[in-house]
Amino acid sequence: MEKENITEFILLGLFPGENGKAAGSVLVSLCYLAILSGNLLILFTVRGSHLGEQPMYFFLSHLSFMDVCFTSTVAPKLITGLLIQLNTISYNGCLTQMFCAHFFGATEIFILVAMAYDRYVAICRPLHYTVIMSRKVCCVLVMASITGAFIHSLMHVVIIINVPFCGPNRIDHFFCDVFPLLKLACTDTRLLVIIIITTTGVLSILTFVALVISYIIILNTLRSHSAKSRRKALSTCGSHITVVFMFFLPLIFTYVPMADSVSEDKVFALFYTMIGPLFNPLIYTLRNTDMKNAMRKVWCQDKWFEGN
Numbered sequence: 001m002e003k004e005n006i007t008e009f010i011l012l013g014l015f016p017g018e019n020g021k022a023a024g025s026v027l028v029s030l031c032y033l034a035i036l037s038g039n040l041l042i043l044f045t046v047r048g049s050h051l052g053e054q055p056m057y058f059f060l061s062h063l064s065f066m067d068v069c070f071t072s073t074v075a076p077k078l079i080t081g082l083l084i085q086l087n088t089i090s091y092n093g094c095l096t097q098m099f100c101a102h103f104f105g106a107t108e109i110f111i112l113v114a115m116a117y118d119r120y121v122a123i124c125r126p127l128h129y130t131v132i133m134s135r136k137v138c139c140v141l142v143m144a145s146i147t148g149a150f151i152h153s154l155m156h157v158v159i160i161i162n163v164p165f166c167g168p169n170r171i172d173h174f175f176c177d178v179f180p181l182l183k184l185a186c187t188d189t190r191l192l193v194i195i196i197i198t199t200t201g202v203l204s205i206l207t208f209v210a211l212v213i214s215y216i217i218i219l220n221t222l223r224s225h226s227a228k229s230r231r232k233a234l235s236t237c238g239s240h241i242t243v244v245f246m247f248f249l250p251l252i253f254t255y256v257p258m259a260d261s262v263s264e265d266k267v268f269a270l271f272y273t274m275i276g277p278l279f280n281p282l283i284y285t286l287r288n289t290d291m292k293n294a295m296r297k298v299w300c301q302d303k304w305f306e307g308n
Contacts, residue, residue, distance in 0.1 A: 006165040008090045009184075013081035013174045014266060025082035031278050032075040038281030039064040041299075042291070049294040055133040056122075056236065057291075059115045060284060062142055063108060067277035070104035073097060074273045078174045091165075094176035095157055101175060103153040105251075105272070109207055110145030112244055116214045117141075119237055124221045155199065159192055173266055175273070179254075180265075201255040208248040215241055239283050246276045 014024060042064040051057040077097065081087030089097065121132050156178050166186040173180040178196055182189045218237060222230050250271035285291045 006091060006167065006169045006184075008088050008169065009094050009176065009181075010170045011077065011081050011087045011089055011174060011176070012170055012172050013078065013087060014270070021082045025079055028075065028079050028082060028274070031274055032071065032079065035071050035075075035274070035277045036068060039067045039277065041295070042281050042284065043068075045291065045294050045298050048298045051290060051294050055118045055138050056115065058135075058138050059111055059118060059142070063111050063115070064281070066104050066108045066111065067280055070101065070108065071273060071277045073100040073104060074175045081174060089176065094171075094181070095160060098160065098176045098178060098181070099153045099157050101177065101273070102156050103149050106149035106152045107145050108247065109204070109251075110148055111142065112240070112247065113207060113211065114138075114141040114145060115240055116211050116244075119240060120214050120218055123218050123225075123237075152199070152203075156196070159196070163187060163189065163192070173269070175269075177265075177269065197255060201252065204248060204252050204255055208244070208252065211244050211248075235288070239288070242283050243276070243280055246279065247272050250276075 013021075043061050046052050046057045046061040046064075052061065074097075077087065077089065118133055122129050125132065160178065160181055163182065163185045164187055165181075165184055168184060171180045171184065179193070182192060182196075215237060222234070250268035254265050254268045254272075285295075
């Protein structure tokens with residue numbers, strides 16, 4: 001039997017009808033520009049200042065880069081779909097978009113885990129921090145994140161390649177993702193859905209639980225620290241916890257489906273592909289004095305931040 005007869009798919013986008021598409025395209029375009037500018041600002045600030053020498057900001061710069069890549073995988077096609085009536089994507093283009101979305105998204109997950117480990121070592125084992133979190137260890141953690149994400153993404157592509165598609169070809173989503181694609185398969189995909197839920201869904205839940213437990217340990221350790229140390233640690237940890245919740249909760253609801261609701265999946269996907277990367281720069285900079293000072297030195301020579 002032929003693997004697939006369909007050579008292209010049609011992405012139905014966020015809105016099934018025409019109402020709201022023009023306003024939606026403007027809103028998504030503005031969000032995309034804000035995501036690019038905010039995350040690139042963090043990336044170049046960290047790389048162009050002394051902050052790049054600190055593990056926390058080293059990971060943050062990689063997280064910002066992944067945010068840019070992740071959103072860029074999805075946003076251009078979403079904007080195009082809001083502007084034109086039929087938003088088509090080739091079969092190979094669909095697989096490529098799915099691979100890239102899962103690759104950059106999974107890399108973000110693993111980098112968030114590395115950032116939590118960095119905060120754990122900094123607060124719970126401060127005397128050994130510089131030895132444990134050396135630059136070599138940080139690079140190894142980033143490379144391990146990329147490798148794990150590549151394997152995860154490749155697995156999803158292998159699953160879809162071996163699924164026949166003979167029609168229909170309309171994907172009720174704004175980007176190519178594994179569940180919406182499996183709904184179009186002309187074969188029984190129940191076993192594949194279980195495999196994906198077991199790998200992606202359970203992995204997301206276990207990672208989220210591990211992150212929550214690590215921060216419970218960190219918060220418990222902070223009780224013995226001075227008030228000043230607690231405030232500084234809570235500021236950085238609070239930012240990370242906020243990002244973790246914004247990213248993981250929609251992801252868990254998407255890949256551990258409680259009901260067969262694609263419309264809800266699209267809303268959840270919008271959170272971790274657009275809204276999360278939009279707010280990450282704000283979360284990490286608004287209460288971060290080190291980042292503000294670095295921005296002064298790298299970008300503005302104290303001209304724009306005199307009053308802060």
